[in-house]
Amino acid sequence: MFKRSFLKELAGKEGIGVRFLEEQLKRGRVVVPRNKKRKISKPVAIGEGCRIKVNTNIGTSTQKMSVDDELKKIKVAAESGTDTIMDLSVGGNLGRIRKQILKESCVAVGTVPVYEVAFDAERRGASFEKINFNDIMDVLKRQAESGVDFFTIHAGILKSFISAIKRRKRVGGIVSRGGAILARWMYVNKKENPFYENFDKILELAKEYNVTLSLGDALRPGAIADSTDDLQISELKVLGTLVKRCREAGVQVIVEGPGHIRLDEIAVNMILQKKLCDRAPFYVLGPLPTDIAAGYDHISASIGGAIASFYGADFLCVVTPAEHLRLPSLEDIRDGVIASKIAAHSVDVLRFKDEWKKDYQLSLYRARRNWEKLFPLTIDEKKARKYRKVKSNFTDMCTMCGKFCSLKIIEKCDLLK
Amino acid sequence: MFKRSFLKELAGKEGIGVRFLEEQLKRGRVVVPRNKKRKISKPVAIGEGCRIKVNTNIGTSTQKMSVDDELKKIKVAAESGTDTIMDLSVGGNLGRIRKQILKESCVAVGTVPVYEVAFDAERRGASFEKINFNDIMDVLKRQAESGVDFFTIHAGILKSFISAIKRRKRVGGIVSRGGAILARWMYVNKKENPFYENFDKILELAKEYNVTLSLGDALRPGAIADSTDDLQISELKVLGTLVKRCREAGVQVIVEGPGHIRLDEIAVNMILQKKLCDRAPFYVLGPLPTDIAAGYDHISASIGGAIASFYGADFLCVVTPAEHLRLPSLEDIRDGVIASKIAAHSVDVLRFKDEWKKDYQLSLYRARRNWEKLFPLTIDEKKARKYRKVKSNFTDMCTMCGKFCSLKIIEKCDLLK
Numbered sequence: 037m038f039k040r041s042f043l044k045e046l047a048g049k050e051g052i053g054v055r056f057l058e059e060q061l062k063r064g065r066v067v068v069p070r071n072k073k074r075k076i077s078k079p080v081a082i083g084e085g086c087r088i089k090v091n092t093n094i095g096t097s098t099q100k101m102s103v104d105d106e107l108k109k110i111k112v113a114a115e116s117g118t119d120t121i122m123d124l125s126v127g128g129n130l131g132r133i134r135k136q137i138l139k140e141s142c143v144a145v146g147t148v149p150v151y152e153v154a155f156d157a158e159r160r161g162a163s164f165e166k167i168n169f170n171d172i173m174d175v176l177k178r179q180a181e182s183g184v185d186f187f188t189i190h191a192g193i194l195k196s197f198i199s200a201i202k203r204r205k206r207v208g209g210i211v212s213r214g215g216a217i218l219a220r221w222m223y224v225n226k227k228e229n230p231f232y233e234n235f236d237k238i239l240e241l242a243k244e245y246n247v248t249l250s251l252g253d254a255l256r257p258g259a260i261a262d263s264t265d266d267l268q269i270s271e272l273k274v275l276g277t278l279v280k281r282c283r284e285a286g287v288q289v290i291v292e293g294p295g296h297i298r299l300d301e302i303a304v305n306m307i308l309q310k311k312l313c314d315r316a317p318f319y320v321l322g323p324l325p326t327d328i329a330a331g332y333d334h335i336s337a338s339i340g341g342a343i344a345s346f347y348g349a350d351f352l353c354v355v356t357p358a359e360h361l362r363l364p365s366l367e368d369i370r371d372g373v374i375a376s377k378i379a380a381h382s383v384d385v386l387r388f389k390d391e392w393k394k395d396y397q398l399s400l401y402r403a404r405r406n407w408e409k410l411f412p413l414t415i416d417e418k419k420a421r422k423y424r425k426v427k428s429n430f431t432d433m434c435t436m437c438g439k440f441c442s443l444k445i446i447e448k449c450d451l452l453k
Numbered sequence: 454m455f456k457r458s459f460l461k462e463l464a465g466k467e468g469i470g471v472r473f474l475e476e477q478l479k480r481g482r483v484v485v486p487r488n489k490k491r492k493i494s495k496p497v498a499i500g501e502g503c504r505i506k507v508n509t510n511i512g513t514s515t516q517k518m519s520v521d522d523e524l525k526k527i528k529v530a531a532e533s534g535t536d537t538i539m540d541l542s543v544g545g546n547l548g549r550i551r552k553q554i555l556k557e558s559c560v561a562v563g564t565v566p567v568y569e570v571a572f573d574a575e576r577r578g579a580s581f582e583k584i585n586f587n588d589i590m591d592v593l594k595r596q597a598e599s600g601v602d603f604f605t606i607h608a609g610i611l612k613s614f615i616s617a618i619k620r621r622k623r624v625g626g627i628v629s630r631g632g633a634i635l636a637r638w639m640y641v642n643k644k645e646n647p648f649y650e651n652f653d654k655i656l657e658l659a660k661e662y663n664v665t666l667s668l669g670d671a672l673r674p675g676a677i678a679d680s681t682d683d684l685q686i687s688e689l690k691v692l693g694t695l696v697k698r699c700r701e702a703g704v705q706v707i708v709e710g711p712g713h714i715r716l717d718e719i720a721v722n723m724i725l726q727k728k729l730c731d732r733a734p735f736y737v738l739g740p741l742p743t744d745i746a747a748g749y750d751h752i753s754a755s756i757g758g759a760i761a762s763f764y765g766a767d768f769l770c771v772v773t774p775a776e777h778l779r780l781p782s783l784e785d786i787r788d789g790v791i792a793s794k795i796a797a798h799s800v801d802v803l804r805f806k807d808e809w810k811k812d813y814q815l816s817l818y819r820a821r822r823n824w825e826k827l828f829p830l831t832i833d834e835k836k837a838r839k840y841r842k843v844k845s846n847f848t849d850m851c852t853m854c855g856k857f858c859s860l861k862i863i864e865k866c867d868l869l870k
Contacts, residue, residue: 073661098855109494126857154857202867207813209820209860216859223866234605259816260802261809296816297800298764325759325799327812327819331836335795337758338752346716360819361840363852378752382716382742387675392678395744396624399713402777403626403742410747419748423778435780438515440543440571442633443626449640450619 037061037246037286038068045081050086051390060085066316067288069144069248074183077142080119082290083317087388088380090117090343091146091319091355092285092373092383095124096133107250109369112144116355116373116416119397122146122188126155131178132276138183146186146250149175151216151229164217169230169237176241186248189238190214191231192274193254195222197267201255204267204282208259208296208327215254221365235278239285240359248288250319251275256295259327263297264305276312283314290317290351293344297323302340319351320344333359334368334375341379352376374416381415403443454478454663454703455485463496464840467503468807470584477502481696482732484559485666486537491600494522494559497536499707500734504805505762505797507534508563508736509771509790512541513550517780520550524557531559533790537769539563539587539605543572555600563603563667566592567631567648581634586647586654593658601666603711606655607631608648610671612639614684614717618672621684625676625744626857627715632671652695656702665705667736673712676744679721680714693729700731707734710761714740719757736759736768750776750783751791751792758796769793791833797833818821820860822849 038061040054046068047054060066066083070076082089087309092113110121123137123145125162130152138145144418152175176187193215201210201219201390218229231238242249255271257263275291282289291313297305302323309318323340324333337355345352358364364372384391394413401410407424414420424434433441455478456469463485465469477483477609483500487493494792499506509530511523527538540554540562547569555562567593571581593604610632618627618636627633635646648655659666672688674680691710699706708730714722719740726735740757741750754772762769775781775790801808811830818827831837841851850858 045686097852097858098848099852100855129853140530151857158856183800207820208816210863211859213857213859213862216862220862258820259812261813261816283755298803299759326795326802327816328798328830328832329795330831331833331840333793334792335752335755335792336799339756339796339799342716343760351460358840358853361837361851362851375750375752378743378746378749379756381745382753382756386715386717395676396678397623399678399744403624403675413745414747415745416748417820422780423748433516434778435514435516436775436778437630438517438544439575440515440568440630440634442628442630445630445633445637446627449615449637453752 046081050081051388056085057081064283064289065317067248067290067317069146069288070246071180071183071185071186071385072241072246073181074138074185074301076144076185079144083350084315086383087391089119089351090121090373090376090380091122091351092118093122093124096127097363098127101128101213103128103136106133106365107136109364110137110141112366112369115371116370117377118346118373120144120146120379122148124148124151126127126151130155134179134182134184138197144185146188147179148183148188148192148214148252149179150217152179154217165221165224167221167334169234172230173237176238180241180245180247182183188248188250188252188364189231189262190218190252190254191229191235192251192271192327193218193229194232194274195228197255197270198223200270201267204265206257206259206265206267207261208257210255211253211258211295212252212256214252218254235281239282239287240398243285244286248290249282249393251278251291253292253294256293256321257355258296260296260325265295265300268294269308272309272312276314277362279316281312290319292317293320293349294323295321296327297325299325299343302343303347306344306349310348317350319353320349321353321356324355330360331357338375338379341376345380346384352380360439377415403441460806463498467504468805472595474498481700481706482734484665484707484734486563486602486705486716487663488597488600488602489663490598491555491602493561493602496561500767501732503767504764504801504808505770506768507790507793507797508537508539509535509786510539510541511542514780515544518545518556520545520553523550524553524785526781527554527558529783529786530790533787534794535560535790537561537563537745541565541568545569547572551596551599559603561571561723563605564596564601565631566596567603567607567634569596571634582638582641584638586651589647592653593655596660597662601664603667605631605641605667605669606648606661607635607669607671608646608652609688610635610646610694611649611691612645613618614672614687614747615640617687618684621682622679623674623676623682623684625674627672628675629669629671629673631669633763634836635671643774653697655687656699656704658827659704660702663705665707668695668698668706670709671736673710677713677742680711681718682726685711689726689729693731696730696733707736710735710737710766711740712738713744714757716742716760720764723761723766727765734767736770737766737773738770741772747777748774750774753797755792755796759799762800763795763836769797794832822860
């Protein structure tokens with residue numbers, strides 16, 4: 037699937053052996069999202085044995101359509117260390133926006149094609165309730181051809197679930213946009229999910245372009261009261277069968293996961309996914325262990341993301357402070373990416389010597405108040421420098437402890453490494 | 454120790470039975486910090502079976518001495534939901550500052566008396582290396598008499614540890630200010646820790662004023678490379694013996710804990726403390742699972758704090774974005790308190806019906822986009838409202854999804870609770 041030289045470079049960046057990477061790729065435990073049509077200057081491997089990766093969602097909405105804003109977000113997200121980008125645009129000229137995003141992004145780009153399918157229908161004056169698989173296939177081909185590296189496909193929500201969804205009456209309802217579109221479509225048309233029914237055709241296309249499939253969790257809980265419910269697990273089981281079909285077809289696949297999850301259920305969610313989906317890479321949207329932190333959901337997500345990563349999640353979707361409230365600003369994007377990176381690093385530091393070294397080295401410098409060597413090792417050098425500088429012009433003193441610096445007090449005792 | 458009517462009110466606020474509270478207090482598994490000399494309008498119970506509590510550190514440094522700034526911080530911390538305040542002032546007129554803080558604070562106030570002891574010595578032109586127990590006792594009496602509700606006492610770092618500290622050569626050194634002062638004092642004077650040697654006298658005073666003792670962890674790791682090391686555990690064992698002595702003397706006691714802790718060692722740290730200290734309330738300073746997040750340590754602390762709370766921590770010390778860099782601003786205090794509250798709530802929501810109801814109710818409103826009922830349930834109503842308002846004047850639409858709102862799409866399907 038990939039050239040050895042390419043994999044060698046990738047393995048080098050991960051600090052893992054190339055043979056191990058090849059083996060993991062072969063078994064589907066690791067994927068490298070990368071459309072054949074596109075060159076990515078910063079490709080990444082995602083999955084078991086690799087560093088935890090981070091994705092940032094950007095994209096216009098029907099209320100905010102500036103491409104320039106979204107391109108700036110890509111820049112900020114990349115500077116902050118995102119590993120991939122998802123373009124979730126649903127406003128403006130989607131084709132043109134995507135083209136620019138693919139051009140500007142140094143990292144892999146994913147999309148949720150059903151958005152464009154629904155958007156096209158609405159633009160034609162029709163309703164997304166009337167779409168058929170031809171409409172879907174047109175969009176999939178167009179997007180694959182344009183170079184999209186991974187697709188979120190909501191093929192796991194089935195017609196037979198609709199009655200269960202009605203019975204369940206979830207607290208948070210359906211919070212996946214793609215999931216809602218498909219649930220509504222099946223509810224109105226009384227037909228099977230077209231993504232599921234035509235999954236083989238999607239596989240053919242994905243294979244042709246080496247588009248990685250990200251199996252969307254249409255029924256992810258949108259409230260901790262709904263977490264790990266029968267709907268979520270039913271869909272996960274279907275996703276497990278789809279993983280198998282992807283692998284048989286030679287298509288790279290990852291699985292999307294929740295969402296809002298009670299803290300005490302995060303571990304079990306990770307273990308269940310790995311079990312039911314034969315250790316396919318797990319891409320989690322949060323998870324958020326509380327629903328009440330609107331304005332600070334990047335912090336909830338960092339708690340959930342760290343615990344999830346520890347128990348097996350491979351790929352964290354950035355949640356910004358704007359989640360649940362508005363389209364994120366540039367600052368929101370930065371805060372969100374960094375919060376996810378902290379969660380990821382908190383686990384990577386336990387597993388990768390190079391990550392461990394960062395903390396080790398920084399702490400050695402900190403014990404000596406060697407600020408100039410310390411700053412480049414922090415997660416956001418600019419912010420750390422700015423904080424330290426504000427009203428503090430003391431070469432070896434900070435406004436926090438002033439003269440009573442514990443490190444200075446013991447310095448003369450010969451107690452340091 | 455406390456009147457029944459007082460405990461009844463406290464138990465009511467916690468949503469626990471008053472008998473259970475009494476039993477927990479008697480066994481020392483819960484404390485209520487409250488100096489006999491002081492009325493607190495918002496007293497709290499801290500420990501097993503109660504909601505996770507949050508403490509905010511404020512106080513002047515030798516570089517920043519404005520009392521007004523610190524009083525403003527108390528206000529912001531209280532608005533953001535702090536349960537206690539610690540005055541760590543080491544600059545200006547400490548007595549006057551403390552008096553004002555005690556007057557302004559509606560919650561319990563703690564101090565680290567050794568700071569004032571060292572400060573007084575320096576003011577006299579002497580070094581803190583020359584202090585003796587009389588100096589310490591003077592400060593303790595003065596502070597108890599002024600109404601301080603809890604003291605951090607670093608009585609667990611012993612003379613015999615000094616050689617081990619030298620041998621160990623920790624990466625992060627000693628990061629407890631009190632711990633560093635005492636380590637240096639013992640190193641220079643070759644005498645036993647005066648807090649340890651005179652612990653009975655401290656107990657007498659604490660008993661007289663009902664000052665709760667918080668046993669400081671002088672040897673808490675300041676780098677994840679040092680976490681759970683022999684020094685930390687040696688001190689914890691001493692703290693366990695001191696807990697016993699406090700209980701025998703009828704003095705309320707809590708134990709302070711780390712610090713910088715590898716994520717995979719957080720659980721074991723909580724279990725060890727509960728075991729070695731006979732389930733005394735555990736007050737953790739973070740913990741931080743990574744050292745590299747300067748500028749964002751409130752986020753690291755919320756990851757560590759949530760995991761710690763889940764495994765038994767009872768009391769979280771707020772870490773602000775300014776940690777390791779400067780004295781916190783008002784905004785830093787708010788961000789820090791809220792991050793800790795999110796960590797605490799993520800665990801409380803699993804244990805307390807009233808907490809669960811908040812998330813449940815908010816999610817019901819969210820599914821109906823009932824913003825006006827949703828906002829008051831968020832952790833920071835002001836911020837949530839501000840975010841939602843920015844460039845978004847759509848009554849039932851937000852800039853995030855615009856027309857493609859999953860909740861609106863499925864509304865007509867009768868799928869909601």
